[in-house]
Amino acid sequence: MSRFLLPSTPIYGHLSPMVAVGRGLVARGHTVTVLTGRRYARLVREAGLDFWPLTAEADYDDARLQDWLPDRGRRSGVAAGRYDILNLFVRPLAAQHAALHAALADGPYDAVVCEAAFLGVLPLLAVPRADRIPVVGVSATPLALTSVDAAPFGSGLEPGSSAHTRRRNRFISAVLHGGPLRPVQTALADALTSLGAPAPDGNYFDQATRFDVTFQLAAPGIEYPRRELPPTVRFVGPLRPQPQTGLLPSSPLPPWWGDLDGNRPVVHLTQGTMANVDLSRLMVPALRGLAGTDVLVVAATGGRPLAQLEDQLGGPLPQNARVATFLPYDQLLPRAAAMVTNGGFGGVQQALAAGVPLVVAGSTEDKPEVAARVSWSGTGINLRTGTPSPQRVRRAVERLLAEADYRTAAQRLQTEIAGLGDPVEAITASLGRLVAGSDLEPAHPRPVLERHSH
Template sequence: MPAYLLCSPPIYGHLQPIVDLGRGLRQRGASVTVLTGRKYEDLVLQSGLAFAPLPGEVDFDDDDLDAWLPGRDKMHGLAAVRYGMIGMFARVIPGQWRAVEALLGSGSFDAIIGEASFTGLAPYLARAPKDRLPVVGVSAVPVIMASVDAAPFGTALQPGTSGLARARNAALNAFLLRGPFRPVELAVKEAMAEVGVAPSGVSFFDFAYRSFDLLFQLSVEGLEYPRRELPDTVSFVGPLRAGGPSGADLPGWWGDLQSGRPVVHVSQGTIDNVDLSRLLVPTLRALAEEDVLVVAATGGRPIADVVTAMGGRLPSNARVAQFLPYDELLPLCDVFVTNGGFGGVQRALAAGIPLVVAGSTEEKPEVAARVQWAGCGVDLRTGTPRPGKVLAAVRRVLGETSYRQASETLRDEIRVLPDPIDVISDALDRLVAGR
């Protein structure tokens, strides 16, 4: 029985695919230990996996990032991106690595699987392959690798295909690495020095793509900008497969989804849902007079909070729940209005659903830009759209068949791929046997 160590930062959107992968590997006969934050111990254990906690100095609550990154709410643009990268992915390297090192010293593993943003593996990956276990990466976010074919990650600019666009991309990449993002590189260098490891010379943005033995991108090429520099060790394997009917109790209004009206789903996810006035409330207001059914998921927030935010009354065409089973819901939807969480976007595309995206935090503006580039939705280019802007975008997506067609093309691209867990499991078997 192979034994694998899976590592993820304590961020739900990054961890959930790792847990799903771990569950799949366990079903295929592997022993799996997951290293992540204590908040998610129950999630790991309930999946039948062994749990190992990150030390307190690198364990944060993804529902309260303001406590981990004080002042982040006052930052915007590249400054906010830089601040988040340093706080969540650079200065955590020593603590994450020490946790990995302790587990390797006390357990017997055949390989390590790291979520691509788990930078605590950088000191281990600095060793020669013959002096370490096989290490593969799994990426649950868009590709961030610098390229002449794409604008720098964080700018949310369309890549362009002309010679002028490529020159712009190259100039922007050079400028950002030497200017606004240089503090990120310095923070990584300092973190590596703290654990006695020389920097590899690979930039922060290229780390996952040039350091892991293999990297599995949990998306499809049709949703990603082409990059000539992308190594052949990187594979697009599509999002993890749905697990079938959830068995969860459906709300009493579920039958309304079969009324014949277009169904518009709106969600702010499970993390960026503290302020429901950012997207959920504007969408309910925007569509209150439309001949559609609006289905909102609060991501755990009490439904009463939505009622209060709406002034004490929900529109007659609104249906609200804390959580909804996406495997049953999305095939019944005509549009998904989202703040751009990559996992939710991929699940919508796996069902062939076009999108309206309003993202402004973490990687969400980049997700929104890719949705528009792929033609499968509209990028509102803000995380706090006004109702009128939401209304116009939903009408556009419902009225123009090209959005649905583009989404269905990506759905078909996803469907023809083999099960990603089979692909990753087979690759691990080969790496372990080769070692």
């Protein structure tokens, strides 16, 4: 059996998939060490994995980002995205690389299985393949690869196949990457050259495809087609729901679970586990907008206290609302008729794996890109804001439930995801071939040229 090192940025939405992959590798007889932030040591160890800490210069608490980035809330739009990229991903690069180097020295390891946003791996990837162990990537965020076929990542624009949209894509890319996002590329190049590594190969947004193999935890049908997509990118589908561990402790089903008896359509409401500090952005208007309608709203606060939700709501929960801090998706989503979300990619993927159409209201991190992909694939409605009014949420949910095309599209993705099988099995098989010295990869699905959307 093999020994694998799994580095990850200390952000729950990035780390959680890596822990699930690590758990799957251990279940198949391998030994796994996870390199990440100290906040997640318990989560890692309770999953049966070894833990190696990041140094302080790369270790931040994603539940208290204001301590790491005190000016974060003062920016919006492109400036906010640039600030996050520079400080959450580029700034820790050198310290990440030092921690990675120290962990590898404690080896030997047979391969590195790296969360795709962990930039500290880039100097290792610059070493010729014959002179290092295999390094594969696992991407749990939408594909950011620059392309003439897609608008720049972060724009939230859906692609098109016409000459006009390709010209639009080139123009926006030149403006953004030559202007507001130029500091990102400069900072990345400076961070690499300071370590004696070559300047980045391609744009910052292309780095997730530089691995020997990149496992994209998505189905092709939710991702934009790109002619530049390298054959080393494999779409293996979203991870299957896992038992709650560590920071998400297992708990009995809430006492109101019997209300999910099928008498009313169930609408699941979530604001994720990261962008949920202010529940008044989505959860509060959604609860207000759906109050009094003939649906059962089943909400999860992502760990935030229920008292916080009631306080921000300004009173008790509506009669048709049921709330818990966390809920088991493997039991909830098969009962759901729709999902209202701020666009966390993992949750969206789990909904699609269950054939559940979506209403997406997200404006931070990669959430506008997730929302655009949901709209483009026809699997839901993009509200194009992170702070919708109660009326907009209600109208969107009513439309989602009334128009069968959304559920049909979501069920198409459900079938596609099921056909991909277990992504951990695909990752394990590929690692076996790489460790054995074979780079041969079987044929795998690619994004199709067109999708119908509403």
